[in-house]
Amino acid sequence: MKKEPGMSMIVKRITRITVSLIFLFGVYILLHGHLTPGGGFAGGVIIALSFIHIVLAFGREEAMKHLNEKLILFLEPVGGLLFLGIALLGLFGGFFFLNILPKGQPFRLLSAGIIPLCNIAIFLKVGAGLFTCFIALSLLRIDRSDKGDK
Amino acid sequence: MLYILCTTLLAIGVYAVLVKRNMIKKIVGLCIIDYAVNFFYVVAGYKVNAEAPILSEGMDVMRINFVDPLPQALILTSIVIGLGVTMLTVAIAIRLYQKYGTFDTDEIRRLKG
Amino acid sequence: MLELHVIAILMIIAAIVAVEIDGWLSTVVAVGAVGTGLTLAFLFLKAPDLAITQLVVEILSLIILTRATVGLDAPRIKLDSRRLSIGLGILFIPLFILFVKKMVADLPAVGSPIMKMGQYYIEHGLKHTGAANIVSAIILDYRGYDTLGEATVLLTSVVAVLIVVRQQGRKK
Numbered sequence: 001m002k003k004e005p006g007m008s009m010i011v012k013r014i015t016r017i018t019v020s021l022i023f024l025f026g027v028y029i030l031l032h033g034h035l036t037p038g039g040g041f042a043g044g045v046i047i048a049l050s051f052i053h054i055v056l057a058f059g060r061e062e063a064m065k066h067l068n069e070k071l072i073l074f075l076e077p078v079g080g081l082l083f084l085g086i087a088l089l090g091l092f093g094g095f096f097f098l099n100i101l102p103k104g105q106p107f108r109l110l111s112a113g114i115i116p117l118c119n120i121a122i123f124l125k126v127g128a129g130l131f132t133c134f135i136a137l138s139l140l141r142i143d144r145s146d147k148g149d150k
Numbered sequence: 151m152l153y154i155l156c157t158t159l160l161a162i163g164v165y166a167v168l169v170k171r172n173m174i175k176k177i178v179g180l181c182i183i184d185y186a187v188n189f190f191y192v193v194a195g196y197k198v199n200a201e202a203p204i205l206s207e208g209m210d211v212m213r214i215n216f217v218d219p220l221p222q223a224l225i226l227t228s229i230v231i232g233l234g235v236t237m238l239t240v241a242i243a244i245r246l247y248q249k250y251g252t253f254d255t256d257e258i259r260r261l262k263g
Numbered sequence: 264m265l266e267l268h269v270i271a272i273l274m275i276i277a278a279i280v281a282v283e284i285d286g287w288l289s290t291v292v293a294v295g296a297v298g299t300g301l302t303l304a305f306l307f308l309k310a311p312d313l314a315i316t317q318l319v320v321e322i323l324s325l326i327i328l329t330r331a332t333v334g335l336d337a338p339r340i341k342l343d344s345r346r347l348s349i350g351l352g353i354l355f356i357p358l359f360i361l362f363v364k365k366m367v368a369d370l371p372a373v374g375s376p377i378m379k380m381g382q383y384y385i386e387h388g389l390k391h392t393g394a395a396n397i398v399s400a401i402i403l404d405y406r407g408y409d410t411l412g413e414a415t416v417l418l419t420s421v422v423a424v425l426i427v428v429r430q431q432g433r434k435k
Contacts (some may be wrong), residue, residue, distance in 0.1 A: 029315070034394040037204060037311035039402075041230050045319045052326070076421065080414050087407060115394050118403045118410075125414055126230065129421040130323065131235050136428045137330060140244055151302040152264075152373050155271040157363045159278055161356070166282040169352045174332055175282060178294055181324065182278050185301050188317075189271075192308050195381075198264065198374035202309040203397040205389055216397075217309045218381040226316060229412040233320045234420035240331045241427045 005059030015057040022050040033119045040122030048127040052134055060138055069135055072128050079124025086117055152193050159186035173243050173253045180239060184232035188225050195221035264374070274300040287332040295325050312398050405418055 006012065029036075030043025055063045163186055166179025195218035203219040243253070250258050274297050281293035298321035305314040371377060384401055394400040402410050 034396050034399050037202075037396065037398075038315055039226075039312065039396070039399050041226060042312070042316045042319060045230070045316070045323060049319060049323065052323075056326075080418055085410065085412055087411065113393060113404075114404050115392065115399060118407075119399075122410070122414065125417060128317065129417050130233075133421055133424045134327070136425055137237070137241060137244070137327065140241070140428050141249075152267060152271060153367050153370065154363065155268065155275065157359070157366075159271070159275055161359055162275065162278045162282060164355070165352055168355070169348045170282070171269045173286070174290065174328075177328070178281050178290060181294055182281070182297060185274075185297055186427065188313075189274075189301060192305060192310055192313065193373060194269075194370065195376050196308050196374060197376060197378075200309065200334065202311055203403060204311070205395045212386065213296045216381075216385050218376050218378050219384055219397045219401060220369065220381050222310050222313055223406065224409070226312060226398065227409060229316050229320050231413060231416055233324055234417055237327055238420050238423055238427070240327050241424050243333055246426055253325060 005062055007057050011057050015053060019050050019053055022053065023047060026050060030119060030123050031116065034115045040119040041109070041126055044123035045120070045130065046125030047123065048130040048134075051131050055138070059134075069132075073132050075124055076128035076132060077125075077129065079121050079126075082124065083118060083121035086114055086121065089114075155174060155191070156190040156193060157188055159189070171255055173246070173255060176255075177236070177239050177243060181232070181236060184228075184235070189230075191221045191225050195219075267304060268299050270304045270307070273306075291325060291328050291332065294328065295321065312396075393423075 026043050026046030029038035029046060030040065033039035033043065051067065054067070066108075160183060163179045163182035166182065167176050170176060170179070197215060197217050200215035200217045203216050203222070246258060247253060250261055252258065271344050277293050277296040277300065281290055281297065284290060284293065298317065302318045303318060305311075323361065384405065387399060388397045388400045389395065392400045392404045394404070
């Protein structure tokens with residue numbers, strides 16, 4: 001009998017439901033970072049955890065057919081450059097990192113200047129970076145051969 | 151008194167890095183040092199019977215006690231950096247195991263070259 | 264304040280278990296216990312941002328530690344450490360206690376910090392930036408340079424992991 005990759009059938013069924021819930025929760029914590037506790041770092045790690053959940057439950061080869069790892073590797077420095085770009089925009093107003101977008105009424109979702117945009121840039125960097133590291137560590141085969149594949 | 155408990159945790163972490171031979175125990179010691187330092191900073195900024203530093207509607211900022219928000223902001227980045235350090239040391243440990251077949255640092259020191 | 268002392272003592276016991284015990288799975292579970300105790304401590308210290316971040320970071324580092332250790336058939340290492348290491352360890356403890364005594368005498372007592380900059384950030388945070396979460400306002404507006412440095416550190420660590428993991432393929 002051929003061994004099924006990944007975990008058992010019960011885990012796969014439950015994963016289909018919980019992955020979307022975890023992703024939604026991560027997006028909520030990310031976008032409301034300037035009103036409730038959370039912000040870019042916690043939201044980015046939660047969204048990376050939802051992708052790792054798929055890879056852990058279904059086995060690596062099966063999950064990699066649906067997720068594009070080259071795209072996620074590409075997104076990580078995009079987040080860093082976006083953060084630097086937002087900071088340089090402040091140069092138009094006076095000095096580096098000035099908060100130049102209009103600050104709306106407090107306690108609304110679209111307030112507080114550049115802070116929500118910076119949260120999104122941080123999420124791209126942290127989430128893509130951690131997912132890439134996890135895939136790299138799971139590709140490393142732990143046996144005593146010195147030659148292997150990438 | 152709470153400061154002394156934090157520094158005891160730090161001392162346990164440093165003992166694990168110095169004295170143990172197993173590489174995984176050294177990595178565990180590094181993790182424990184991270185946790186102890188973060189704990190110490192947040193305890194240093196705590197005020198008794200105060201509120202968390204999140205404002206809501208109609209709060210009068212001048213009259214309410216708040217906990218010091220500055221150490222919390224600095225430790226937030228430190229937690230994520232601790233995760234990065236753990237990942238890198240685990241990757242190096244796996245590579246060493248692949249090449250030498252053991253996790254023991256004395257063996258690795260003897261086998262080199 | 265009593266619950267903080269109880270949590271700190273539990274963390275110390277879990278750390279001693281993690282360092283001394285002799286099996287792979289038990290070590291990883293004990294490290295998880297230390298991290299979860301730290302999450303509870305952050306909740307009691309009125310820091311909800313830090314509690315959320317510490318919880319998810321703890322989960323991720325447990326996954327990575329499990330990947331490295333559990334399931335290996337590496338031989339157990341007996342006969343711990345030689346005389347030089349134990350001597351260094353024993354020399355280290357009185358030095359440490361001396362420094363801790365000096366440090367604790369200089370710091371203000373637990374529960375009443377000197378809040379010069381903190382008071383300024385709390386009073387003028389909502390006016391200057393418009394954000395209700397003061398910690399987010401500090402890390403992204405008042406102290407944005409530190410966040411830029413942290414993004415650089417994360418980039419460096421991801422590149423370093425990719426370099427360490429890379430294996431040369433066989434030439435065909």
